[in-house]
Structure formats: C-alpha cells, structure tokens
Amino acid sequence: MELAVRLAEKSAPENDGRPHPSVGAVNTRDEYVLATGFRGEKHPGTHAEEAALAKLSGAQAIGTTVYTTLEPCTKRGQMACAHRLIDKGASRVCIGMLDPNPDIRGGGEWILETQRISIGKFDPDLVLQIRAQNSEFISYMLGLGVTISSPADGATIEGEPISVRGTYRVRPRPGDNVVLFGRADATYFPQAPIVWSRDPQDRMWECPRVWLASRDKPTQHGIVVARVSEDLSVLASKLHQSP
Numbered sequence: 001m002e003l004a005v006r007l008a009e010k011s012a013p014e015n016d017g018r019p020h021p022s023v024g025a026v027n028t029r030d031e032y033v034l035a036t037g038f039r040g041e042k043h044p045g046t047h048a049e050e051a052a053l054a055k056l057s058g059a060q061a062i063g064t065t066v067y068t069t070l071e072p073c074t075k076r077g078q079m080a081c082a083h084r085l086i087d088k089g090a091s092r093v094c095i096g097m098l099d100p101n102p103d104i105r106g107g108g109e110w111i112l113e114t115q116r117i118s119i120g121k122f123d124p125d126l127v128l129q130i131r132a133q134n135s136e137f138i139s140y141m142l143g144l145g146v147t148i149s150s151p152a153d154g155a156t157i158e159g160e161p162i163s164v165r166g167t168y169r170v171r172p173r174p175g176d177n178v179v180l181f182g183r184a185d186a187t188y189f190p191q192a193p194i195v196w197s198r199d200p201q202d203r204m205w206e207c208p209r210v211w212l213a214s215r216d217k218p219t220q221h222g223i224v225v226a227r228v229s230e231d232l233s234v235l236a237s238k239l240h241q242s243p
Helices: 002-008 048-053 081-087 107-114 124-133 135-141 228-236
Strands: 024-029 032-038 065-068 092-095 118-121 147-150 162-167 186-190 204-214
Touching: 002 024, 002 032, 002 065, 002 124, 024 048, 032 048, 048 065, 048 081, 081 107, 092 107, 107 118, 124 135
Parallel strands: 065 092, 092 118
Antiparallel strands: 024 032, 024 065, 147 162, 162 204, 186 204
C-alpha cells in the first residue's frame, strides 16, 4: 500500500488543462512485488494498473493481488482497467480511494466483485494521504458547486435580458462544457460570455446578459425564479461530463 502511494507521486498528467488523478499500482504474489506502475508512466494517459500489468506475462498476472490507489476505471476508449484486471486473472484488488466522480464511484468495485474478485481497502491513514494527493482532482470531479446569488430565489424578473451573478467552488478548466443553466420550467440563455473570477478568495462569476425563456419558447413576460440555487447546484455536478 505504501509503495503504491509513493508511486502515485510520480504520476504525469495529460497536458489538456484539466486536473487528473495521481495513481500508483503494485502487482504482488505471496507478498512479493512483481510489477509496479503509475499514471502516465508509459505515455500520457496510461493508467497505473495498465502500466503495471504490461510488465507481466499472461501467466505471471494470473492470481495476483493488485494494490491501486484509485478505484479501477470502468469507462474508457481502450479497455477499462476493471475489465483489464479481470481479463488478466487478478484474484484480489485492494483499493485506496473510490472514484470521486459520482457517475463512476463504486462501479469498478461492483464489476470486480461480480467476477468473484476479492476486494480490499487501504489503511485509513493512507487513504487520507491519497485524498490529499488528489485534492484538486476530487474538487474538480465533484462539480463546479455553482450557486446564484442574484436574482434572489423567488424573485420576479420583469426586464430582459438580465444580469445573473453567483459564486462557484471550482473554476472551470478549458474544455469544460459550461453552457449555463436549465430548470424544469425555465431556461437561461446566455447572451454574453460567463466571466469567472480568478481570485480564489471571492470565487464570483457573472453572466451580464441572460435571456429567460419558458419551457416552450422565449417570452417577454416576467419569470418567477424559485429555488434556483438548489436546482443549479444539482445540475452543476454534471457539467464536467464530456460533450
């Protein structure tokens, strides 16, 4: 476990402007280390489990215990790591941290257990280290944490377009698909770029011109904005998914 955490420190993220996890993996048999890997070891985007398994023959990989600091992935253009571990015949996988992405979290563990692969967990102190290594990635995957401060919840909007302001927890990165907000009965159409403050203290954002519309078509009439902060916070957790 400790070796996997140290290997994670070597991780090389992709150069795409987004945070990526630091991950280390160790393949063992009878407490002997057979192979190690870390994210980006082979080339940008290589996963730690993939890098470690590539160093073993098919026979060597069968029946091994794999220690990985992050839950094996389940969705990937190439073979996902959970399926790769199954394909290579791993018998036990010890996981340091579940994936912070709510849409993925627990999926790797579920798939492995379905194939009768035993699951273990890292020691609690090491889990805290792993979370600290990945604090930026965790915040990013949990979403922007966007709320609206103006207009106030329940306000009636008489003039359009209006200015919408609020706060955020994580500033979007290049490539994020942030198109702004929708609700069950109203949609906000940005008529100007969203301005995200770079000041980590105030964390304010503003869209200076926003057109409010009903579900069916734009309207010139007033729109009642109710519980918009709640609704938007839920929606914001999905904004990091690829278009």
